[in-house]
Amino acid sequence: MATAAMLMLSLSVWAQDATPLPSPTGAFPANKEVLHSSMFGIGWSNILDTYLAPYNYTGSDFRFQRETTRMTNLWHAHVCNQRLIDVNFATTDNRAGNHDEYAGGIRYSQGWFYNFGRGNVVNPAERAASPLSLAAGLAATGYLGGIYMVRSGNNPAQLKSSLMVEASALATFDMKIGRRHYVWRYQFSLPLMGIAFSPNYGQSYYEIFSLQNDDRNILFAYPGNMPSMRHRLTVEIPFRRAALRLGYVAQMNQSTFHHLKYHQYSHDIMVGFSKYLYRK
Amino acid sequence: MKRTSSLATLLTWLISLSTLLLTACVKEDDYDNSKRGNFEALWRLMDEHYCFFDYKRQELGVDWDEVHTRYAAQVNEKMTNAQLFEVLCNMLAELKDGHVNLSAPFDYGRNWSFYEDYPENYNDSIARLYLGHNYMIASGLKYIVLDDNIGYVRCESFANGIGDGNVSAMLNALATCHGLIIDVRGNGGGQLTTAHTLASHFTNLTLDIGYVSHKTGKGRNDFSAPERLTLYAATDGIRWQKPVVVLTNRAVFSAANDFVNCMKHCPGVTIMGDRTGGGSGMPFNSELPNGWTVRYSAVVFYDADMQHTEFGIAPDLPLSMSGADIAQKKDTYIEKAREYLLSSK
Incomplete structure (x- = not known):
């Protein structure tokens, strides 16, 4: 059901993008360029949350990503803005195969990246002075999700929530074969600092939400207690006025709050579309 | 040139941090899905999470370390799952806690002496x-x-x-x-x-x-x-x-x-x-390496x-x-x- 919903969302977003707009001839100022992309992915997830169970749960992973990256006027049009929405759902079970666990969440990220040299990570095929463009910057990222363990009890679920400042680097490579441009993109993101929610070691959600007893449930997060990172590699294959986008996303979320261990390692193969548009 | 140098420094930092994070994996504790491994996993799970050890020592004289010694001697790799289940349930029964249970596909381990040892007083x-x-x-x-x-x-x-x-x-x-x-x-x-x-x-x-x-x-x-x-x-x-x-x-x-x-x-x-x-x-649930469910007062x-x-x-x-x-x-x-x-x- 969730998979179908993600697919529908992906298709509806794509349909919206398909409105005819001027082709990327370079006649427009660089700071008017916008890259839209929607991808849906399927893969594998490994989850450990010792609040729920002391062992890894593994299974299928589903992901939807919606990206909008645009050049801005900032710093002599060297800065681009990226908005990334990432929706993830995983269905897993334990090694014995007798308990199920579901995890899901939504991540929203707003980042600003400085394009080095005469690079342009938004549209390298049209704008960059060399095939390789590089950009780096910071992003504000919010995440809201949870893990649900099917067996009943007073600790059936775990809320996952954080608000982080992330360092992120983008690299694009314009691979021209004949008259076609195949644009490769790689992005690496590293949460640097922020706040995250966690119950205390043996604290129940009844205490947190029904009794409203706080026990350091909002914590300062940094790579020492939340060593996480994300990788994304995509390639755009020109297809009429848009591009087919294939990719791989690796999401490695980890934390150790209040002696509770958590990780979710997700690897997804992504497929979708991207399109260059021009703002007025 | 200066920009290229800054870029190289930035990438070096990111690659170093990435490598550092790869070595900072948050992993599950080592486990062993053998008879001994499941026994140790249960004992340690209770040791680290159960909330009444002090009170049970005071009221019942339960010494959880001594319990380990006594029951570890009863576990061996030749025993059947049913025999292991019995030993583990007996160990948990030392706590005389109705919220402490071990659940396997073939049985539900419990100590319900809190009412089974007394008149029902209800018809x-x-x-x-x-x-x-x-x-x-x-x-x-x-x-x-x-x-x-x-x-x-x-x-x-x-x-x-x-x-x-x-x-x-x-x-x-x-x-x-x-x-x-x-x-x-x-x-x-x-x-x-x-x-x-x-x-x-x-x-x-x-x-x-x-x-x-x-x-x-x-x-x-x-x-x-x-x-x-x-x-x-x-x-x-x-x-x-x-x-x-x-x-x-x-x-x-x-x-x-x-x-x-x-x-x-x-x-x-x-x-x-x-x-x-x-x-x-208030009971929480957890599990053993073999998938048996454990409930304990938390x-x-x-x-x-x-x-x-x-x-x-x-x-x-x-x-x-x-x-x-x-x-x-x-x-x-x-x-x-x-x-x-x-x-x-």
């Missing part, structure tokens, strides 16, 4: 005679007006939600009664919020009913500072103002035990019957005097079912409660 066939056929049901609360104008409420469980609307509707229907009997005998618990919702209709004031504390680390004495537990008077619906008798037996456990603790603080309420079964720890609930109610709450008026009454198909508890309520008119 379902007889109690049903008082309800008859025309009783009403408000979200699991069965109620009727007895012929001496005493309201009788049978509350068998707190597993399903009971809302303020349900309680108010029931109290409204019983409003003309001289008093109310709330029979929670055999109520094995359920949701604390449900127990508190029902109790909140029997006080006009905010009451301090106890304290709660949870574990903050793996050490047996790593606990949070106790936080006060409060029962707020119901603000939505009817609050009962007449005398109430709560009937209890040894099978009153967990959330029902907490309900009795709440009612003990409410004005005009008398607890009548046998000591409750206790179960004051959060401690104290009474208003910071005393444990893990082994039950004493009644205000102790009672036992009379053999003569049973022979006459009478419930001693209900009869005594009616007398008490009528005498306090």
Whole structure:
């Protein structure tokens, strides 16, 4: 059901993008360029949350990503803005195969990246002075999700929530074969600092939400207690006025709050579309 | 040139950080899905999470390290799963905690001595005679007006939600009664919020009913500072103002035990019957490497005097079912409660 919903969302977003707009001839100022992309992915997830169970749960992973990256006027049009929405759902079970666990969440990220040299990570095929463009910057990222363990009890679920400042680097490579441009993109993101929610070691959600007893449930997060990172590699294959986008996303979320261990390692193969548009 | 140098520095930093993070993996503890491995996993799980070790040492003389030594000697790789299950259940039974269970596909390990070792003090066939056929049901609360104008409420469980609307509707229907009997005998618990919702209709004031504390680390004495537990008077619906008798037996456990603790603080309420079964720890679930489910007490609930109610709450008026009454198909508890309520008119 969730998979179908993600697919529908992906298709509806794509349909919206398909409105005819001027082709990327370079006649427009660089700071008017916008890259839209929607991808849906399927893969594998490994989850450990010792609040729920002391062992890894593994299974299928589903992901939807919606990206909008645009050049801005900032710093002599060297800065681009990226908005990334990432929706993830995983269905897993334990090694014995007798308990199920579901995890899901939504991540929203707003980042600003400085394009080095005469690079342009938004549209390298049209704008960059060399095939390789590089950009780096910071992003504000919010995440809201949870893990649900099917067996009943007073600790059936775990809320996952954080608000982080992330360092992120983008690299694009314009691979021209004949008259076609195949644009490769790689992005690496590293949460640097922020706040995250966690119950205390043996604290129940009844205490947190029904009794409203706080026990350091909002914590300062940094790579020492939340060593996480994300990788994304995509390639755009020109297809009429848009591009087919294939990719791989690796999401490695980890934390150790209040002696509770958590990780979710997700690897997804992504497929979708991207399109260059021009703002007025 | 300068930009290229800055770029190289930035990329070096990112690659270094990435490498550092790859080495900072948050991994599951090593486990071994053998007979010995499952035994050790269970012992350690309890050691790091169970919340009553100090109290059980004080009351029962349980030394968890000594328990390990004694039961480890009984585990070997040649034993069957059923034999391992028996050993593990025996080890857990040392804690005499109804909230401690081991669940396998073929059995449910438990220690229910909190009620199995005592008279039941409840006869379902007889109690049903008082309800008859025309009783009403408000979200699991069965109620009727007895012929001496005493309201009788049978509350068998707190597993399903009971809302303020349900309680108010029931109290409204019983409003003309001289008093109310709330029979929670055999109520094995359920949701604390449900127990508190029902109790909140029997006080006009905010009451301090106890304290709660949870574990903050793996050490047996790593606990949070106790936080006060409060029962707020119901603000939505009817609050009962007449005398109430709560009937209890040894099978009153967990959330029902907490309900009795709440009612003990409410004005005009008398607890009548046998000591409750206790179960004051809030249970969490976990599992063993072989997939067997473990349940254990994780959060401690104290009474208003910071005393444990893990082994039950004493009644205000102790009672036992009379053999003569049973022979006459009478419930001693209900009869005594009616007398008490009528005498306090």
